[in-house]
Amino acid sequence: QMCIRDRIKADLKILEEKNYRNNFANQFGASFAMVTDLEVKGGTVRIWCDNFDKNHKVAKQWDNAINIVPGAAGSISNKDIDNNIDFIKKSEIFLTQLETPNEVTSYALNRAKETGSVTIFNPAPASDIKESDFKCIDYFTPNETEASFYLDKKVESKTEIEEAAKTFLAKGVKNIVITLGPKGLYFANSDESFFIDVYSLKDKVIDTTGAGDAFNGAFAYALSNNLKIKDALEFSNKVAAISTTKAGAANS
DSSP states (O other): HHHHHHHHTTBEEEEEOOOHHHHHHHHHHHHOOOOOOOSSSSEEEEEEEEEETTTTSSEEEEEEEEEEEGGGGOOOOOOHHHTHHHHHTSSEEOOOOOOOOOOHHHHHHHHHHTTTTEEEOOOOOOOOOOGGGGGSEEEEEEEEHHHHHHHHHHOOOHHHHHHHHHHHHHHHHHHHEEOOGOEEEEOOOOOOOOOEOOOOOSSSSOOOTHHHHHHHHHHHHHHTTTHHHHHHHHHHHHHHHTTTTTTSSSTT
């Protein structure tokens, strides 16, 4: 969505042009499975970046906060999901997040699970999730802040991260991946658990915006190519890290 919004300046009318659709699909390997209301504008994202330490010097590692006006994403309905259920049925991986209405995200997640898709749920931006929906999640990928939101407790130290993962597994999540920014990530399921350090970059970090999106997209790609879980996570970790070496979400 970010990539589309940036390229077409938040105006979906341009999608009426067949040549644009074809060029976009060829460049990004994407397909336009569902374009319904061409009068609806794309979303708007306002990003605050904090890259200064307590001495007001540029920090080596830094964070961002994002305020989202969902636009077209906020207009998706359960009917849209039903009208395109064949597309979901043909999909090996179903990846979703929370920029769409919560009730629609829940409905789509459940329908995807019913069709046999492997489900990846990136809970960003953090908002309410039905307790029953956790049982439909094969891979849950919150960051520390999002994990803390759902458990209503601090998730920062090694012990807190490990305990948080156990709690999500107890809720019914099959696999939990807590992304830790400059500290890498933590993975756990009923059989194994491990930390993976952040990928060491030769280039300096320019902008962390969109790193989570890059991670989840890369993770879905890795799983669809049958990589073993640790290999898939290491690949995704590298992609997310490399994405921070360019400014902006779409460009990275």
